[in-house]
Amino acid sequence: MEILEIIGGILILIGSAFLFLGALGILRMPDVYNRLQAGTKATTLGAMSLIIGVGFLEPSWMMKSIIIVVFIAFSNPISSHALARAMYKRKRYPIIKSEDKDMDAYIEVFQQEEEEVKS
């Protein structure tokens, strides 16, 4: 029992550290897309580690927490993709620091779609 509790505690600590980093990323990054980058990755591993940690503290919940982790691994990236796409459709273009204009490849598709809607 003792060793399971130690493993669970360590996993919860790691998870909350990554969740904190994700929150800090959302605060510091300059635009939506970069915030989503920081948010999605850190919260996915953070939440996974935290929930598995809870499973270790309470072994009868282990199977349920594994199922929850699988669902998080599928749904989290889908939701961030939906948010990023919705922001582009609302014409919030990503910040591009360098002078290279080719670095926004998606804008061609977006302009085509705009013209199709107008015509």
Next chain:
Amino acid sequence: MENLTLSDKLSRFILNWFFLMIVWIAFTSSFSGQELIVGVITTMVISLLSISMFTCCTLAILSPIRIVYMLWYFVVFFVALIQSNFDVARRVLSPSLPINPGIVKFKTKLTTNYSKMVLANSITLTPGTLTVDVIDDTFYIHWIDVKTTDPEKAFTEIAESFEKILLKIF
């Protein structure tokens, strides 16, 4: 999905039933007779109703070689997930905020919708990349630190390690 043969449909139905039953057993975490009977009936009804919507593959997906590749994919993916978290930590904690964002595109060789979904999800969770849109076989990726705008180089940089395995699974 209307042009499926009967044996194809049956195979998809059994696969769905099997996976739903695993989820059921994991949620109830008991093997008592009553729970199992209710589970068998419920999952059978659900997989009958959803046969035209939520089936990805036939029973052929459960062949041993594909399962080995799935486990290998899981390992590759998990390593990339941990790498990406340390990548995010490094960028967030460094005072100068080292980012060079942009959107790049590349083409994939995958054909089925489900494999493209798995690839898009994996790309979102790997270091510094976020899938913005998938149109036919073209992926549009927001990259936090753009190294190249050339589609083929971007492909080798971002997706090659995943696609090699996915082509063998699907």
